[in-house]
Amino acid sequence: xxxxxxxxxxxDGTMYRGEERIEEASTFVQQLKDREIPYMFVTNNSSKRxxxxxxxxxxxxxxxxxxxxxxxxxxxxxxxxRQKPDATVYAIGEEGLQSALSKVGLTxxxxxxxxxxxxxxxxxxxxxxAKAALLVRKGATFLSTNGDIAIPTERGMLPGNGSLTxxxxxxxxxxxxxxxxxxxxxxxxxxDELGMRKEETLMVGDNYETDIKAGMNAGxxxxxxHTGVTSREDLIVKEIQPTFTVKNLSEWxxx
Amino acid sequence: xxxxxxxxxxxDGTMYRGEERIEEASTFVQQLKDREIPYMFVTNNSSKRxxxxxxxxxxxxxxxxxxxxxxxxxxxxxxxxRQKPDATVYAIGEEGLQSALSKVGLTxxxxxxxxxxxxxxxxxxxxxxAKAALLVRKGATFLSTNGDIAIPTERGMLPGNGSLTxxxxxxxxxxxxxxxxxxxxxxxxxxDELGMRKEETLMVGDNYETDIKAGMNAGxxxxxxHTGVTSREDLIVKEIQPTFTVKNLSEWxxx
Numbered sequence: 001x002x003x004x005x006x007x008x009x010x011x012d013g014t015m016y017r018g019e020e021r022i023e024e025a026s027t028f029v030q031q032l033k034d035r036e037i038p039y040m041f042v043t044n045n046s047s048k049r050x051x052x053x054x055x056x057x058x059x060x061x062x063x064x065x066x067x068x069x070x071x072x073x074x075x076x077x078x079x080x081x082r083q084k085p086d087a088t089v090y091a092i093g094e095e096g097l098q099s100a101l102s103k104v105g106l107t108x109x110x111x112x113x114x115x116x117x118x119x120x121x122x123x124x125x126x127x128x129x130a131k132a133a134l135l136v137r138k139g140a141t142f143l144s145t146n147g148d149i150a151i152p153t154e155r156g157m158l159p160g161n162g163s164l165t166x167x168x169x170x171x172x173x174x175x176x177x178x179x180x181x182x183x184x185x186x187x188x189x190x191x192d193e194l195g196m197r198k199e200e201t202l203m204v205g206d207n208y209e210t211d212i213k214a215g216m217n218a219g220x221x222x223x224x225x226h227t228g229v230t231s232r233e234d235l236i237v238k239e240i241q242p243t244f245t246v247k248n249l250s251e252w253x254x255x
Numbered sequence: 256x257x258x259x260x261x262x263x264x265x266x267d268g269t270m271y272r273g274e275e276r277i278e279e280a281s282t283f284v285q286q287l288k289d290r291e292i293p294y295m296f297v298t299n300n301s302s303k304r305x306x307x308x309x310x311x312x313x314x315x316x317x318x319x320x321x322x323x324x325x326x327x328x329x330x331x332x333x334x335x336x337r338q339k340p341d342a343t344v345y346a347i348g349e350e351g352l353q354s355a356l357s358k359v360g361l362t363x364x365x366x367x368x369x370x371x372x373x374x375x376x377x378x379x380x381x382x383x384x385a386k387a388a389l390l391v392r393k394g395a396t397f398l399s400t401n402g403d404i405a406i407p408t409e410r411g412m413l414p415g416n417g418s419l420t421x422x423x424x425x426x427x428x429x430x431x432x433x434x435x436x437x438x439x440x441x442x443x444x445x446x447d448e449l450g451m452r453k454e455e456t457l458m459v460g461d462n463y464e465t466d467i468k469a470g471m472n473a474g475x476x477x478x479x480x481h482t483g484v485t486s487r488e489d490l491i492v493k494e495i496q497p498t499f500t501v502k503n504l505s506e507w508x509x510x
Contacts, residue, residue, distance in 0.1 A: 124384075126377040130413045137411060150426050156392060158385045163426035171405050171418035 002221065003255040006196035007032055007039040008187065010205030011053070013228020014249075015041070016060050018152065022227050026061040028249035033063045035254060040194045042187070042203075044180040044210065046073040046119030046145035046161060047094040070190040072145040072180035073100035073119055078189050079143070079179055080106060080115055088112065090135050092128045092164075093119030097145060112138075118168060118176070119145035120161040129167050136172045146180030148210070181205075182213035187220065204249075208235060212242045225249055257476065258510040261451035262287055262294040263442065265460030266308070268483020269504075270296070271315050273407060277482050281316040283504035288318045290509060295449045297442070297458075299435040299465065301328040301374030301400035301416060302349040325445040327400040327435035328355035328374055333444050334398070334434055335361060335370055343367065345390050347383045347419075348374030352400060367393075373423060373431070374400035375416040384422050391427045401435030403465070436460075437468035442475065459504075461485060467497045480504055 009015065015025045032039045041053065041064065050069035057064040073093065077100040080087050088109040091097055097119040101108070116135045121128070136142045148160035169175050179185050191198060203220045205211020206228025215222035221243040226232060235245065246252050264270065270280045287294045296308065296319065305324035312319040328348065332355040335342050343364040346352055352374040356363070371390045376383070391397045403415035424430050434440050446453060458475045460466020461483025470477035476498040481487060490500065501507050 122381040124379070124381050126379050126414070129379075129418075130410070133405075133414050133418075134411050149428075150388075155385070156389050157426070159381070159388050159422055159426040163384075163388075163422045166421040166425045167414055167418045170421045171412070171414040173404075 004200060004202040004221070005037065006191075006194050006201040007037060008042045008190055008194070008201060008203045008215075008220070009039055010181075010203075010207065010211045011041055011043045011045070011057075012152075013206035014204060014211070014225055015057060015062055017228060018154070021060050022248070024227075024248040024250040028252065028254075029062045029064070031254045037254065038194050038196060040068050040070050040190055042070050042181070042190045042214075044072045044146040044148055044186075046071060046076075046097050046180070047122075048096045049099050050074075052096075070186070070193055071096055071100065072186055073097040075186040075189045076117055076119070076143055076145050076179045077101045077104045077106065079185060080104075080117075084114055087114040089115045089117055090132060090140070091117045091119070092121050092124065092132055093117065093145065094121055094123070113140045115143055116140045116168070117143045117145065118161065118165050120151070121164065124164060129171075132168050133171050136168055136174050142168065142172075142174050142176040144176040144178050147178045148180075181207075181210040182217060184214065184218035187214050187218035191218070191220075202243075206230060208238060208242070215242075216240065223252065225252075259455060259457040259476070260292065261446075261449050261456040262292060263297045263445055263449070263456060263458045263470070263475070264294055265436075265458075265462065265466045266296055266298045266300065266312075267407070268461035269459060269466070269480055270312060270317055272483060273409065276315050277503070279482075279503040279505040283507065283509075284317045284319070286509045292509065293449050293451060295323050295325050295445055297325050297436070297445045297469075299327045299401040299403055299416075299441075301326060301331075301352050301435070302377075303351045304354050305329075307351075325441070325448055326351055326355065327441055328352040330441040330444045331372055331374070331398055331400050331434045332356045332359045332361065334440060335359075335372075339369055342369040344370045344372055345386060345395065346372045346374070347376050347379065347387055348372065348400065349376055349378070368395045370398055371395045371423070372398045372400065373416065373420050375406070376419065379419060384426075387423050388426050391423055391429050397423065397427075397429050397431040399431040399433050402433045403435075436462075436465040437472060439469065439473040442469050442473035446473070446475075457498075463490060463493060463497070470497075471495065478507065480507075 147162035203215030224242040402417035405412040458470030479497040
């Protein structure tokens, strides 16, 4: 097994399953911490602030600091900031998105905007969608934090941000630039935050379509763990396989 | 010119343009009324009750009764009633849809439903979309009053029901059966209401993609009037032309 100097790690299905504990996750991350190997959690969840993610990880005895959390909202904010540092943004989304955008110093606007951003919003209204559609039609650059079509909940699979995003896409005919996994954008920005190069970093996740593809798209080696979405049966038919596959993270030896 | 015993007539762009009057529309409909030629207004608007449509038509001096209005909501209610008279329905939509469904005696439900129906809803919430998605995943038949991706307003083009519908389509992977124009469904149900056969009825409208295609799909002759959406330039490139085309309805001679 190759030695990696850095780790990018998915959350749901990899570190926990909803409210359920994944026993091997804590030991795995604890080993990284003990050996002082830099790691960062990369999540498509656009709703939560890093402090809320840290709280959840710690409740499962997984060592984490706010600086080790990278959400699709933070990646979207960083993406805009690099393109146009003084940009005005109209954003549909929850606390995690709004706080990420203001943290990097972007200005919010509703009339004339450089960017329209949509993230998961359980307080979605027709007026929010109407404003976003009008601004995209006027030429604002259209970004979406992530394209997840559904989110698992105790009630079942509920509409994800990818499905909310489709309202704007369908009505304007303009497709957004997605920032989250499986896009390489979030991975490259997370690598920068971690201060590592892609050649020395491993992407760890349970979902072939998001985590593993994101790693592949960004040129990282990948580790698929079968504790979440993608089963062995799902994986066997994929043309391009992850670099490594384990049943759970106790099988992975950190060198 | 062929003589028609019945007329199906579009509203916006044909009888008026938003709040704006179309001068020739009133005389045209008045002639139909005077000659006792049966006519019916067929609209994709799912939000309004027939009485509200009548009020608007009369404000433009266009003779109309509630029995002469056929909305996509009424067509959806009739469609369900024919398929399953005792059906339970979960409906996202405004007053026009809710009243059309209850008028034909359908039962509303949120837990176990035979049908999920979506129409234009400017009070859309995440919870409504979540309920609809869960029910469609559980096997409810998915209907949408109409697929219009945008609606013209004084603010610009705003999201139409086709774009709201896409949330459920994208998150569940299930495409709805659309009822409104350009589907033949609404036309066939309207013809039944009017009591006419398709061979003797003319479909009149301004929008090639909805009105004219609906007429064609249902096997009716069609009259495109250039007072709304479809311009001469738009029309010239269409492979299949309407039966007749006029600049405005004063050019049409009712025999």
